[in-house]
């Protein structure tokens with residue numbers, strides 16, 4: 001473990017990180033957002049979901065720097081008197097949770113199918129790749145809406161956790177295709193390399209060759225893709241929530257907050273929707289920039 | 304004289320006898336009518352849409368030979384003639400389209416399919432051409448050389464594994480401490496030694512070497528070849544040695560098979576082949592090497608192009624390039640015929656024209 005750390009700090013990736021101001025800035029922003037989201041319970045100044053602490057008299061207060069604002073609500077409050085800064089943190093937590101979980105799910109499915117496709121070849125390969133083609137010919141938001149709709153129709157009075165599961169599935173399902181394609185391509189390259197052939201001559205079983213030899217050598221591009229897809233998944237979740245089919249309203253994500261705040265935009269209470277929107281942009285942008293940097297850092301030809 | 308003896312080394316003197324305790328005359332590896340066809344057609348949909356035929360490459364087409372225990376058979380021939388395919392068929396990386404491979408009397412294809420046949424993987428190993436691609440870049444040497452030991456349960460715990468890997472590294476002239484390093488920390492020649500150490504881990508009897516030195520510098524080539532020869536002497540190893548470098552072949556082999564477009568055209572003991580080549584293609588190859596004294600013939604480069612393997616010439620595949628070709632050569636494929644001390648597939652030789 002320690003050796004791995006030393007090797008990492010010595011390595012090219014860390015070196016290129018330290019030389020890239022963009023990557024450092026993005027990492028710092030992403031870190032702050034993720035930290036606040038993860039530890040919202042402790043970091044947030046208020047608990048927006050604790051009804052006892054809400055004061056309706058404090059509803060729709062502008063940010064603290066406005067004359068009418070109050071210092072204790074730095075970014076103002078919404079129509080129910082909830083502190084915007086706190087709802088942002090809690091909302092970002094939901095968004096990140098859904099985003100990361102759906103990406104993990106699509107990575108697992110995509111990598112497994114890509115490996116299988118590349119290693120088995122023949123009919124299996126053809127079948128999986130045709131399914132990919134079909135998936136790609138539908139807009140992913142449509143698939144997500146479809147699954148979400150079917151999920152809701154099947155469990156009309158479903159529990160919140162189930163609603164989350166359906167949402168994660170809805171975002172993950174169209175998402176596995178790029179992983180499957182990338183991994184298939186790299187697997188085709190790796191499996192013809194002589195170290196894989198050597199393992200076969202030694203008598204190592206195909207499943208084990210895939211896991212021990214091929215998989216670690218095809219994960220680089222997957223890591224890059226996954227980073228960028230997290231931002232994409234967060235945006236998809238926000239879109240679904242904005243359309244009102246996302247997370248349950250008791251647990252608002254950034255998308256829900258934007259939708260709710262939208263109603264107040266024209267009455268001049270811009271902060272209710274602008275801040276969640278800015279937070280969303282910040283997270284997506286910083287994660288995307290990190291992904292871009294990672295792609296360059298892991299691709300020796302670009303250096 | 305049967306065909307076995309044709310392949311025995313002309314120098315099979317006492318010093319070179321392998322440590323094998325079996326009947327010295329028994330072939331360890333026996334290949335009969337081996338063939339491998341690859342389909343290289345466009346995908347089904349494209350074929351239907353564009354109205355194309357299915358296409359096949361006969362990479363290996365009816366090759367037969369035997370290798371005696373402790374001996375080295377070299378396969379030579381131009382690029383694309385099917386040498387690597389033969390190598391891969393022998394170790395079970397490809398399933399043959401036709402023909403059999405027998406190893407120590409066992410049909411390898413049938414044996415490798417059974418659980419008990421897995422033991423066969425221990426008895427034959429392969430050394431690959433590219434010393435950079437043949438080692439997993441993410442693994443330490445300990446894990447690379449230790450992989451066969453672990454896979455076949457040949458060592459108990461980590462200290463035993465370390466000791467055994469160090470021993471293997473010593474046997475190819477590397478240091479035991481090297482086992483903590485990664486492949487990229489070694490030169491090409493050192494990497495090839497690591498490959499050899501890995502191949503030796505299960506104490507195999509038969510090593511298939513597919514151009515093991517052609518990616519190396521000339522000076523390093525000699526070192527690696529000498530290590531391989533020493534190991535053969537010490538352990539009684541049997542080699543199938545593939546190369547397109549005839550000087551190397553002359554250095555290591557006991558018998559030589561010459562391949563052209565998937566077929567064996569001549570196979571003979573090393574001395575016979577180098578001093579009295581019969582097949583026109585063999586002669587052309589020998590004429591092209593500079594460092595072998597020729598018996599009065601002028602040195603000429605290999606002439607003509609290798610034909611497209613998708614559309615091989617009719618009859619004798621060599622006839623478009625052959626100075627002795629006649630009408631029969633263009634129609635009738637010459638069979639491999641046994642002559643005293645060699646086998647050759649050529650109408651002109653059979654007819655006594657050359």
Ligand SMILES: Nc1ncnc2c1ncn2[C@@H]1O[C@H](COP(=O)(O)OP(=O)(O)OP(=O)(O)O)[C@@H](O)[C@H]1O
Nearest residue numbers: 341343360362381382383384385386387388389612
């Ligand atoms: N997996 C494969 N699929 C399709 N065709 C193949 C495959 N492997 C080899 N071939 C074809 O079979 C023929 C023989 O190839 P092979 O690699 O055995 O030649 P070789 O004698 O080893 O050549 P080289 O000296 O370049 O290594 C070639 O025409 C090649 O294109």
Ligand code: SF4
Nearest residue numbers: 619625632649650651
């Ligand atoms: S068979 Fe004919 S064409 Fe072929 S090598 Fe002999 S003489 Fe030449």
Ligand SMILES: [Mg+2]
Nearest residue numbers: 386387388513
């Ligand atoms: Mg080859």
